[in-house]
Amino acid sequence: MEQEGYTPEAGQEDTTRRRFLKWLLGIIAAVNVFIAGIPFLRSLAGPAAKARSGDWLKVASISSLPEGRPVAIRFMAERQDAYIHNTVLHSAWVIKHSPDEITVFSPVCPHLGCYYQWDQRLGRFECPCHASVFALDGKVLGGPAPRPLDTLQTRIDNGNLFIKWERFQVGTPSKVTIA
Numbered sequence: 001m002e003q004e005g006y007t008p009e010a011g012q013e014d015t016t017r018r019r020f021l022k023w024l025l026g027i028i029a030a031v032n033v034f035i036a037g038i039p040f041l042r043s044l045a046g047p048a049a050k051a052r053s054g055d056w057l058k059v060a061s062i063s064s065l066p067e068g069r070p071v072a073i074r075f076m077a078e079r080q081d082a083y084i085h086n087t088v089l090h091s092a093w094v095i096k097h098s099p100d101e102i103t104v105f106s107p108v109c110p111h112l113g114c115y116y117q118w119d120q121r122l123g124r125f126e127c128p129c130h131a132s133v134f135a136l137d138g139k140v141l142g143g144p145a146p147r148p149l150d151t152l153q154t155r156i157d158n159g160n161l162f163i164k165w166e167r168f169q170v171g172t173p174s175k176v177t178i179a
Contacts, residue, residue: 056155056162059104063159065096070118070125070136072107077165090165092152093118093125095136104163105138106150113170116149125149146173 059075070093079086093105105125109116114129124141125134132143139148153164169176 055164057165058160058162059092060094060161061159062096062099062102062156062161065094065102065161067096067098069120070095070105072118091115092163093149094161100156102154102156102161103138104152104154104161106152106166106168108150108168108170109145110147110150110168110170110172110175111143111145146171147175150175 055077057075057077060073065071072091073094074089074091077088077090079088091107093107095103095105097103107115109127109129109132111127111130111132114127116125116127116132116134118124119126123136125136125138126132127134127143127145130144132145133141134145134149135141137148138151150166150168152166155162167178169178
């Protein structure tokens, strides 16, 4: 029994059109899943890739630093957490020994993570919270600090000071970088 207006060729054409629409819908769905998954993939790979790259940050001109005394410097750094970008203000203590020899200390006391200060009158670094005292070279002079002040990696390029910003575990006798 044949329906009126229905031919086998029309049924074949309808099946082919349905197959094509299903195929097209599948491609569109796959593209949408891929696009929606990009932030997730970046959150997995982003911090690890950023940690490996170890960006050098320009913090000061060498000529602007006085020789032989500590200077507190502040600088901005981009921080990426997954796909969120923030600008963070950091600080460090810089001591210029000569135009090509510079020491940069993390501003964080290795005892419990307080921020220490330079006492110009006594010529030493002092942590106001727990009475740790450090010499100009970072060595412990007194107090409960388990190790000397933590140094940051430095590089001098075209008269500018660059550092690698790192955080260190506090309260331990050895310097351990925190990822």
